[in-house]
Amino acid sequence: EDQVTQSPEALRLQEGESSSLNCSYTVSGLRGLFWYRQDPGKGPEFLFTLYSAGEEKEKERLKATLTKKESFLHITAPKPEDSATYLCAPRYSSASKIIFGSGTRLSIRP
C-alpha cells in the first residue's frame, strides 16, 4: 500500500536555527513529489515540485531535495514567519492523484 510518512510531527526552533524536515514514501509509479506550506485556516500553498532523484529546488530560506525513497526540506536561518505546517505529497503515475503526508508543524520562536 502506498504510504507517506513525515517526520518529525512537530518541530520548534529558535529564530536562525537551521534544520531539516523529512518525507519518506513507498509509492509505486512515482512521478514526482510536491511540497506545500499550510497556514492555520488556509489551504495549502505550493512551494516546490521535484521530479527525479538528485534534484534540488530553492526558494528563499527553503531548499527541497529528492532521493529515490525520501525527500528533505531544509530550512536555513528560519524566521518566525516561516512557522506553518509543511506537507509533502508524492504523485502517482496517474495524472490526478497525489497523496499527502500528515505534515510537520514548524514553529519558529523569535
Add this chain to the structure above:
Amino acid sequence: DTGVSQDPRHKITKRGQNVTFRCDPISEHNRLYWYRQTLGQGPEFLTYFQNEAQLEKSRLLSDRFSAERPKGSFSTLEIQRTEQGDSAMYLCASSRDDIQYFGAGTRLSVL
C-alpha cells in the same frame, strides 16, 4: 486571476441535513479536485474532474457524497444526510498541469 474560490467558508449544520459547497477554479484550469482534511492530517483525495468529466473517485466518497462540474467550470460537492464524522475542512484545488492550487476551504461542523 483571483485564485481558487470556495463558498461558504464555514458551514454549521445539524446531523441528517444536506449541505452543498461550491468551488470556482482558476480560469482556464481544466482539472479540478476535492479533498477532505481533518485536524492534524494532510488533505485526503476525494474526487477529480477533467473538464466536466469525473474521472476518479476515492473509496472515501460514500454514496452520500456527490460532486458535479457542469460545463467544466465551477464545481459543487453535496453531502446528504450529514453525520458527525463528516465534520472536516473540504478543500478544492485546480490545475492546468502538474501543480494543484488550493482554495481556502470550507469548514463543515456537523452538530
